[in-house]
Amino acid sequence: MSPKFSMVGLVLVALSLTSAQNDSDFLYDYFPEDFEWGFATASYQIEGAWNVDGKGQNIWDEFTHRNVSPIVDGSSGDVACDSYNKYLEDVELLKNTGVNFYRFSLSWSRLLPDGTNRTVNQRGIDYYNKLINALIANGIEPMVTLYHWDLPLALQGVGGWTNETVVQHFENYARLAYSYFGDRVKQWITLNEPFVVCQLGHGDGVHAPGHTSPVEPYLCAHNILKSHASAYRLYERDFKESQGGQVGVTLDSGWYEPEDPNNPDHVEAAERAVLFKHGWYAFPIFFGDYPPVMRQLIDQKSEAEGLQESRLPEFDNYWSQQLNGSYDFLGLNHYTTELVVPENRTDPGYSGDQNTRTYQSAEWPESASSWLKVVPWGFRKIMNWIKNTYGNPTLYVTENGFSDTDAEGVNDQGRVDYYRDYTNNMLKAIKLDGCNIKKYTAWSLIDNFEWARGYTERFGAHFVDFNDPARMRTPKRSQGYLKQLFADNGFPPPKQ
Ligand SMILES: *[C@@H]1O[C@H](CO)[C@@H](O)[C@H](O)[C@H]1NC(C)=O
Ligand SMILES: *[C@@H]1O[C@H](CO)[C@@H](O)[C@H](O)[C@H]1NC(C)=O
Ligand SMILES: *[C@@H]1O[C@H](CO)[C@@H](O)[C@H](O)[C@H]1NC(C)=O
Ligand SMILES: *[C@@H]1O[C@H](CO)[C@@H](O)[C@H](O)[C@H]1NC(C)=O
Ligand SMILES: *[C@@H]1O[C@H](CO)[C@@H](O)[C@H](O)[C@H]1NC(C)=O
Numbered sequence: 001m002s003p004k005f006s007m008v009g010l011v012l013v014a015l016s017l018t019s020a021q022n023d024s025d026f027l028y029d030y031f032p033e034d035f036e037w038g039f040a041t042a043s044y045q046i047e048g049a050w051n052v053d054g055k056g057q058n059i060w061d062e063f064t065h066r067n068v069s070p071i072v073d074g075s076s077g078d079v080a081c082d083s084y085n086k087y088l089e090d091v092e093l094l095k096n097t098g099v100n101f102y103r104f105s106l107s108w109s110r111l112l113p114d115g116t117n118r119t120v121n122q123r124g125i126d127y128y129n130k131l132i133n134a135l136i137a138n139g140i141e142p143m144v145t146l147y148h149w150d151l152p153l154a155l156q157g158v159g160g161w162t163n164e165t166v167v168q169h170f171e172n173y174a175r176l177a178y179s180y181f182g183d184r185v186k187q188w189i190t191l192n193e194p195f196v197v198c199q200l201g202h203g204d205g206v207h208a209p210g211h212t213s214p215v216e217p218y219l220c221a222h223n224i225l226k227s228h229a230s231a232y233r234l235y236e237r238d239f240k241e242s243q244g245g246q247v248g249v250t251l252d253s254g255w256y257e258p259e260d261p262n263n264p265d266h267v268e269a270a271e272r273a274v275l276f277k278h279g280w281y282a283f284p285i286f287f288g289d290y291p292p293v294m295r296q297l298i299d300q301k302s303e304a305e306g307l308q309e310s311r312l313p314e315f316d317n318y319w320s321q322q323l324n325g326s327y328d329f330l331g332l333n334h335y336t337t338e339l340v341v342p343e344n345r346t347d348p349g350y351s352g353d354q355n356t357r358t359y360q361s362a363e364w365p366e367s368a369s370s371w372l373k374v375v376p377w378g379f380r381k382i383m384n385w386i387k388n389t390y391g392n393p394t395l396y397v398t399e400n401g402f403s404d405t406d407a408e409g410v411n412d413q414g415r416v417d418y419y420r421d422y423t424n425n426m427l428k429a430i431k432l433d434g435c436n437i438k439k440y441t442a443w444s445l446i447d448n449f450e451w452a453r454g455y456t457e458r459f460g461a462h463f464v465d466f467n468d469p470a471r472m473r474t475p476k477r478s479q480g481y482l483k484q485l486f487a488d489n490g491f492p493p494p495k496q
Helices: 003-016 059-064 083-097 122-137 165-182 193-200 216-238 265-286 290-303 315-321 378-388 411-429 479-488
Strands: 034-040 099-104 141-149 187-192 246-252 255-258 329-333 337-342 357-360 397-398 438-444 460-464 473-475
Touching: 003 255, 034 187, 059 246, 083 122, 083 473, 083 479, 099 290, 099 438, 122 165, 122 187, 165 187, 165 216, 187 216, 193 216, 193 246, 216 246, 216 265, 216 315, 246 265, 255 265, 255 378, 265 290, 265 315, 265 337, 265 357, 265 378, 265 397, 315 460, 329 337, 329 378, 337 378, 378 397, 378 411, 411 479
Parallel strands: 034 099, 034 438, 099 141, 141 187, 187 246, 246 329, 255 337, 329 397, 397 438
Antiparallel strands: 337 357, 460 473
């Protein structure tokens, strides 16, 4: 155990003892004046138009079209919300809700059909130009994610994120995006939730490309981190001076709470869980290397299993330097919390490597998603952990939201309650704890294709009728709630 690890552990003990898990003390106050509000979406989840106007196939096209569908309702993003044709309606919804910015992602294979810069698809460029120009004409700032899970299929053919050659392809793709759109786009996110890309795509196999392996997630993470660093350094070198924008990454993390906060072994296990989840990607970007506890445990377990080398690759000095400090801001996607107990495990791979077991309390309110329980105080705790671990970086909440089903329709009171309680905890993190949070992004603008869950789980503030060829959008109760929250920029005290 490194000195740094013990120190962070001690800080956490203190935090857990002093901060009560009680959010009934609602804070009536306002966000800072320059605080910004937005909605997020992702290309594959909303665009549709999977095979038109020169777009190449991506790994989600292939995954959803398999004979035995890995998607719970057998659906795909072939049409989704048809935002490729209805983007002006989306802009109208954004404008009506009064957002400051819109976070959306570019489809790599719509711009570069085989993933490489050999062929540029002009009709893809045209689509994003029209979207960006419509946003700006309506006073909405574009925030662009380069990669939200839809890898060009041709690159998967040579190993995708597990082949180091992907790093150069990603840099070339980033150069294209900065060159064509950077005159108007000033907020860039290189990658969305690399944890999910690598663990769900290459470890558990529930996301494209559907691989199950104890080794691939670590290799994927290694190349994805180098890809992030390359895209960040490219902007810093060739674009920052002329375009004046910012580049960051979006990492997902729940909060990991010790089952028994008074038991030091539980506290240490919970710290390990958050280091494996968030630290896996953030430590290289903030400190130039993986968390020491990952190095120690994974090296030890790999050796015990008789592997030739550790499952966890090492950065050489060049990549450590490229990664170290490669951020202008940190993006956080947060949804829920888990309880953690220590457990000595021998199952090879990401879960077993941590020597923990996690679960969720049966008392926490549910959503339509099995993994998403409503735990508003966990949001404040992960923001404080980030502040304490990385020196209070500029933090943008790039996703936060709640799922329900067809049954709720537009009467989504569960989503209203979720947004109220989570954003109030964010306000406490800013006002009471000094966390440096500057933007908040609600997931999502509209119901959309929820990956392996198809259309069975809805996250939108606008209802989309997926049986209607016109994909009509209807505001839900939560849209009205968020519109008021954005306009008030906080929570006005109740009238006496
Ligand atoms: C939560 O806080 C409120 C007000 O601060 C207090 O009245 C209530 O007893 C607390 N509840 C718990 C479970 O600690
Ligand atoms: C493609 O990327 C390479 C760098 O890997 C660069 O040398 C080349 O000029 C790029 N080609 C185009 C058409 O942009
Ligand atoms: C990695 O990709 C390159 C092409 O970019 C290919 O030549 C090579 O065979 C690939 N390696 C593996 C292990 O698939
Ligand atoms: C990362 O950068 C910081 C600040 O510049 C420096 O103190 C630290 O030594 C660097 N870490 C590595 C591994 O080079
Ligand atoms: C794990 O193993 C260590 C070393 O054998 C032991 O001290 C510890 O109590 C074990 N922990 C659990 C939770 O079983």
